Amino acid sequence: MPELPEVAYQKKYVDATALHKEVVKIDFGAKKLFQSPQKEFEDAILNEKISGTQQLGKYLFLKITSEKELVLHFGMSGKMEFYQHDEVPKHAQLTLFFEDDSRLSFVCPRKFGKIYLAEGIEDFQKKHSLGNHALDVKEEEFMDLLQDKKGSIKSALTDQHLIAGIGNLYADEILFQCKIHPKTSTAKLSEKEKKSLFEKMEKILKKVIKSKTEDSKLPESYLTRHRKEGADCPDCKGKVEMIKISGRSTYFCPDCQVEK
DNA sequence: CGGCCTGTTCCGTG
């Protein structure tokens, strides 16, 4: 569940289910996810409420009435689960029990997620040298960020220190829709290409958020719908190919996205 | 059984 649009969905989910309820008990799962001692989480959250939520890239911030932020990173497989029954979901790593007997669990089977306690969002952003939330970045800033960047454009788009929120899946989608080969060096991109990357980034992230919240499918024209070796390119006669870039599976159409 | 997966971090190499 992990790139910006999926986290946006998790934010809405928490907003709709778990705000303004007193936490009367906390259960902890695998220790490796917790970036502070459990005692500190108890002190910050027990007998307090979640007063609101914020998002920065792939991170979700739950504002606690103690003024601390409970920060969640979903890794590859994390998600929130709110429920009224008694069985705690499998792989729940943090469960907040509310006064009305409802519960909110952070479920994370692969345990790649992380759970932090922070003083504030800006503080956290600085400490982890995160870029700005991809949907808050303006065109001018985007152009500046890519200015002196070395390496491939795909690595730049997924670099969380540069822009926060784009992962493997939607980086491929952005590049596909811009007809740019993922291995293209950032330095070689024209102004026009960089502008189109910016525009598609916004358009795609917003579209995916909408599809998540409305539970609708992405258009057939999206590469995401054809993310499989040998699949038909939704835009030309080409066949989708898979290559590895920085160890990550990268899907693209060799006919549309010609390497220069 | 083996390969793949929306993420991050660490280590070796060039």
Add this chain to the structure above:
DNA sequence: TCACGGAACAGGCC
């Protein structure tokens, strides 16, 4: 120092 590839983490799903 920098960029990249590969491995590791761990479970579910083909």
